[in-house]
Amino acid sequence: MATQAAVAAPTLPVSIDDVRVAHDRIRDSIVRTPTLISKTLSKMTGATVYLKFENLQFTAAYKERGALNTLLQLSAEARAKGVIAASAGNHAQGLAYHANRLGIPTTIVMPTNTPTVKVMQTEGHGANVVLHGETFDAAYAHARILEGECGFTFVHPFDDPRVIAGQGTVAIEMLEDVPQLDTLVIPIGGGGLISGMSTVARALSEAPGGHPIEVVGVQAELFPSMYNRINGTDMACAGDTLAEGIAVKEPGAITAKIVAELVDDIVLVSERSLEESVSLLLQIEKTVVEGAGAAGLAALLSHPERFAGKTVGIVLCGGNIDTRLLANVLLRDLARSGRLARLRIRLQDKPGALFHVARIFDQERVNIIEIYHQRVFTTLPAKGLITDIECELRDRAHLDRLVGALRAGGYETSTVELA
The missing domain is CATH 3.40.50.1100 (Rossmann fold)
Structure with a gap:
């Protein structure tokens, strides 16, 4: 270094x-x-x-900067024949935009699995998009072939x-x-x-x-x-x-x-x-x-x-x-900061069970967003019930207070964590 x-x-x-x-x-x-x-x-x-x-x-x-600097140094002959690149990202759009503005024909080779929105954005800048191969390497190899066959100038995304x-x-x-x-x-x-x-x-x-x-x-x-x-x-x-x-x-x-x-x-x-x-x-x-x-x-x-x-x-x-x-x-990010949470709560499958849990959420001033009941695919007995409740809180301390209140109320409670 x-x-x-x-x-x-x-x-x-x-x-x-x-x-x-x-x-x-x-x-x-x-x-x-x-x-x-x-x-x-x-x-x-x-x-x-x-x-x-x-x-x-x-x-x-x-990416516009490098693309434009390259385009402005092309000879009149190279401009007339056009440029080509392999890209499914920002290089494609930057090159297509400035080439179109300068009247230079542009071909962009993208992998066949490129999201449609990226294809449309690049075409919107006036480029001819060719979809080839399932990987960038395949698209790149095809672009170099077209470069030779058609006399295009290849504009590399970085190594130039x-x-x-x-x-x-x-x-x-x-x-x-x-x-x-x-x-x-x-x-x-x-x-x-x-x-x-x-x-x-x-x-x-x-x-x-x-x-x-x-x-x-x-x-x-x-x-x-x-x-x-x-x-x-x-x-x-x-x-x-x-x-x-x-x-x-x-x-x-x-x-x-x-x-x-x-x-x-x-x-x-x-x-x-x-x-x-x-x-x-x-x-x-x-x-x-x-x-x-x-x-x-x-x-x-x-x-x-x-x-x-x-x-x-x-x-x-x-x-x-x-x-x-x-x-x-x-x-x-909201979930990691404690402002959004999913709690997994064990209940008895009987009338009023969810009502009593919801009262604790109300007492702790927590907004409930979604409720998911699971009765069948669970290891609990037939009268048992797992409920996942997604909720909105102020911060991690607020979440900790809610979990403490639920456990104090006799409810087995855990948080569903992100990776």
């Missing part, structure tokens, strides 16, 4: 000058998203926390110096707006964003009058691909992660080289911390982020001692999350 003293920038394929030129090239066609302090998150984490709201880009993700330079413009803006940042916490999938941003951070750190800027990458525990590459480990990269935007099994060759030279550390975060972070950002900052967009905050919550006392910049890199999934994340 890199140290501030290690200087290898001349050997790397992207320089801060490349990023500055990219910013001049794209700045009039993207949103200069705000970098704002979060007093509440700062208090929670012990760091001074600034948030870069890249979820406010038109396609709700930073033009894309990396475009993504690095995020750091240019953050450090112009908040020069006192001493730590950048950046999600890593393929590594394009952190490669570009660490290029800027290292150059500014070493400039006259500059100060050290530490760069820390974040990956989901289920997909530690760059962590493995840099640290020589062999942890599995698989699973159903909330941070699908950074669920990359193989990092790029170019990006891995830059990360090895310029990034100070990589930390891993759990699914639970990602869920908590998505929920906190909505409740505290009133902003919607996808799982990958919440990874930076998840790092601060999971490793508070690592960032205590530092002035930290976090990139909310994307906001494209399915609304049903978001609702599920929010409800699960």
